[in-house]
Amino acid sequence: MQRRTFLQASVAASVAASAAATPVVMTVRGPVDPTKMGVMLVHEHLFSNFGEEPAEPPVYDREKLLAAVVPYAASVKRLGCGAVADGTTAWFGRDPLLLRTISERTGLHILTNTGLYGAANDRYVPRRAVEQPARAIAEEWVREAEHGIRDTGIRPGFIKIGVDAGPLSETDAKLVRAGAMAHRNTGLTMTVHTGDSAESAGRQLEILAEEGVAPSAWVWIHANQCKDDAAIAEMARRGAWVSLDGLDRKTLDRHVELVLALRKAGYLRRVLLSHDGNSFRAGGKNPMREWSMLFTDLLPALRNSGIKDEEVQLLTVENPSSAYTLNKRLV
Numbered sequence: 001m002q003r004r005t006f007l008q009a010s011v012a013a014s015v016a017a018s019a020a021a022t023p024v025v026m027t028v029r030g031p032v033d034p035t036k037m038g039v040m041l042v043h044e045h046l047f048s049n050f051g052e053e054p055a056e057p058p059v060y061d062r063e064k065l066l067a068a069v070v071p072y073a074a075s076v077k078r079l080g081c082g083a084v085a086d087g088t089t090a091w092f093g094r095d096p097l098l099l100r101t102i103s104e105r106t107g108l109h110i111l112t113n114t115g116l117y118g119a120a121n122d123r124y125v126p127r128r129a130v131e132q133p134a135r136a137i138a139e140e141w142v143r144e145a146e147h148g149i150r151d152t153g154i155r156p157g158f159i160k161i162g163v164d165a166g167p168l169s170e171t172d173a174k175l176v177r178a179g180a181m182a183h184r185n186t187g188l189t190m191t192v193h194t195g196d197s198a199e200s201a202g203r204q205l206e207i208l209a210e211e212g213v214a215p216s217a218w219v220w221i222h223a224n225q226c227k228d229d230a231a232i233a234e235m236a237r238r239g240a241w242v243s244l245d246g247l248d249r250k251t252l253d254r255h256v257e258l259v260l261a262l263r264k265a266g267y268l269r270r271v272l273l274s275h276d277g278n279s280f281r282a283g284g285k286n287p288m289r290e291w292s293m294l295f296t297d298l299l300p301a302l303r304n305s306g307i308k309d310e311e312v313q314l315l316t317v318e319n320p321s322s323a324y325t326l327n328k329r330l331v
Contacts, residue, residue, distance in 0.1 A: 021326075023325045023326070023327070024325065024326055025037055025083075025109070025111065025157060025321065025324050025325055025326070026111065026155050026156065026157040026188075026326060027083070027103070027109045027110055027111055027157055028096055028099045028100040028103050028110050028111070028112050028154050028157075029100060029103055029104070029109075029110075032109055034321040034322070034324075034325045035321065036109075037082055037083040037109055037317070037320065037321045037324075038080075038081070038082020038083060038109075038317060039080050039081055039082050039083070039316040039317055040081075040082060040083040040084070040085065040109075040316065040317065040320035040321065040324070041076075041081060041083070041084045041085065041273075041274045041275065041277075041291060041294065042085045042191075042219070042243055042245065042272045042273070042274045042320050042323065042324070043085060043087050043191065043221055043243055043245040043272075043274040043275075043276055044084050044085070044086060044087065044274060044275060044276065044277045044278070044291045045086060045087055045088045045093075045276070045277065045278040045279070045281075046069050046073065046084065046086050046088070046098075046099060046102060046110070046278075046279050046280070047060065047065055047069060047088065047093060047095070047098070047278070047279060047280035047281075048088040048092055048093040048278055048280075048281060048282070049088075049092060049093030049282060049283065050092065050093070050278070050281060050282055051281075051282040051286065052093075052282050052283055054091040054092070054123060054124045054126070055091065055093075056090050056091045056094075056126070057094075057095065057150065058093045058094070058095055060093075060095065060098065060280075060283070061283075061284065062098065064284055065098065065280050065284070066098070066101065066102070066105075068279060068280050068284065068288070069102055069279040069280050070102055070105050070106060072279050072288070073102055073106045073108055073279065074105070074106045075292070076108075076291060076292050076295070077106050077107060077108050079292055079295035079296065080295055081108065081295070082108070082109060083108060083109035083110070083111070083320070084108055084109070084110050084111070084291075085110075085111040085113075085157065085158060085191070085274075085320075085324060086099055086110055086111060086112055086113070087113065087160050087191065087193075087221070087276075088112075088113075089113060089115050089116055089117040089124065089160050089162070090114070090115070090116060090149075091116065091117070091124040091125070091126060092117045092124045094112060094113070094149075096112045096149050096152050096154035097152055097154070099112050099154075100152075100154060111156075111157030111158060111324065112149070112154065112156055112157060113156045113157065113158050113159060113160035113191075114140075114141040114144040114145060114149070114156040114158075114159055114160070114182070114188070115141060115156075115159045115160040115161045115175075115179065115190075116129055116137070116161060116162070116175055117160070117161070117162035117193065118161060118162045118163050118164065118169075118171055118172045118175045119162035119163060119164050119165075119193050119195075120162070120164075121164060122164075122169075122171055122172075124162075125171060125175075129171075129175075130171055133174070134174045134175075134177040134178040134181060135178070135181060137174070137175065137178035138178040138179075138181035138182045138185070141156075141159060141178065141179070141182040141186075142182050142185045142186055144156055145182070145185075145186040145188055146186070156188060157188070157324060158188050158189045158190070158191055158324055159179045159182055159183065159186075159188045159189065159190045159191065160191050160192075160193075161175045161176060161179050161190065161191070161192045161193065162192070162193035163175070163176065163192060163193065163194055163200060163204075165195055165196065165197055165200075166197055166199075166200065167197075167199060167200065167203070168200055168203050168204070173203070173207060176190075176192065176204050176207050176208075177207050177210075177211060179192070180207060180208045180210075180211035180212075180213040180217075181211060183213050183217050183328070183329070184211065184212065184213060184328065184330065186326070186328075187326040187327050187328040187329075188326065189217055189218075189219060189241075189323055189324055189327075190208075190213075190217055190218045190219065191218075191219040191221050191243070192204060192218065192219065192220065192221055193221045193222060194220050194221055194222060194223070195221075195222045195225045195226075196222070196225040196226045196227065197226070198226055198228050198231035198232075198234075198235075201220050201223075201226075201231070201235055201240075202231075202235075204218065205218065205235070205238065205240065209331065212330050212331055213329065213330060213331065214239060214329040214330060214331045215235070215238045215239040215240040216239045216240065216241070216329045217328075217329035218240050218241065219240070219241040219242075219243050219272065219323060220232075220235055220240055220241065220242050220243060221243050221245060222243070222245060222246055222276070223235070223242040223243055223244060223245075224243075224244040224245065224246050224251065224254060224255060224258060225246060229258070229261055232258070232262070233261070233262060233265045233267060235270075236262060236265070236267035236270035236271070237265075237267060239270070240270065241270055241271075241272055241319075241323050242262070242267075242270055242271055242272070243272040243273075243274060244258055244259065244271065244272070244273055244274075245272070245273065245274035245275060245276045246275070246276050247273070247274065247275040247276075247293050247294060247298060248275065248289070248290075248293065249293070252293070252297055252298060252301060255273070255298055256298070256301050256302060256305055259271060259273075259302060259307065259315070260305060260306075260307075263307070263311070268311060268314060268315065269314065269319065270319075271315055271319060272315075272319055272320060272323060273294055273298065273315055273316065274291070274294070275289070275290070275291040275292075275293060275294065276289070277289045277290055277291025278291075279291070294316070299312060299316075302315075
């Protein structure tokens with residue numbers, strides 16, 4: 001099939017499928033009813049090759065990785081976690097089969113992704129993607145969504161993209177545009193590692209609009225790094241998801257402050273929470289980053305600050321399931 005007709009054909013097939021389908025979140029063990037996901041951490045890394053050479057597929061010491069990750073993931077599940085969106089992309093250490101094994105052994109719902117990590121100066125973007133047009137990249141992501149990643153049969157539950165700090169580079173803008181094209185065909189939510197740049201966040205929403213995609217299809221990953229609270233609130237006002245996902249001991253107070261500010265502004269329904277943790281970093285050589293503080297520290301702190309139980313339910317259960325449900329959000 002020629003490229004100019006590929007996405008058109010995918011649209012027709014996708015529309016026909018979605019017309020008869022009930023809402024689902026796509027996990028590594030298949031589709032799940034969004035109401036069954038439980039408390040969801042929206043941006044973690046169960047493992048990654050960050051700092052190592054890019055590789056697709058990655059090479060891990062499987063038994064060493066599972067010995068480290070499974071007990072920790074099980075401990076977080078005992079704290080109340082029901083689901084995790086794993087943000088490790090292709091070339092960055094994504095391994096859907098390992099994620100499925102961890103899901104089976106712990107009972108956690110785990111989502112993997114399609115996409116590319118364009119931050120780190122495009123280190124984890126393959127040369128062909130630098131040279132290809134956005135439409136060709138989108139076609140690859142649509143194929144993974146429809147047929148599975150490589151030969152695993154495991155389908156992604158969202159699109160993960162990374163962009164560098166500051167104004168969007170040509171490559172980063174192309175990845176965002178490819179993500180918008182792929183969303184139009186699949187209904188997969190776009191989560192974009194953006195960090196502290198409100199300018200970049202705004203430009204990304206412009207690209208989405210040019211492709212006919214609504215802001216609600218887009219998650220500002222690491223919005224908590226932005227020092228401009230008004231810019232964060234503005235993205236929420238426009239309908240985007242703002243992910244406060246750099247939770248650790250040093251940032252706990254800032255997370256509480258941002259949640260309270262967004263609540264006061266009336267945008268609590270656009271807020272997502274997570275840690276950007278990593279259970280098995282760079283081949284196991286670097287210390288892990290924990291992803292349990294939401295349960296042990298943040299939620300108690302929010303309750304002590306006046307956040308009600310129904311608002312905790314909104315932040316940890318309802319918002320994530322809404323954000324990650326397959327749904328074409330178009331304008």
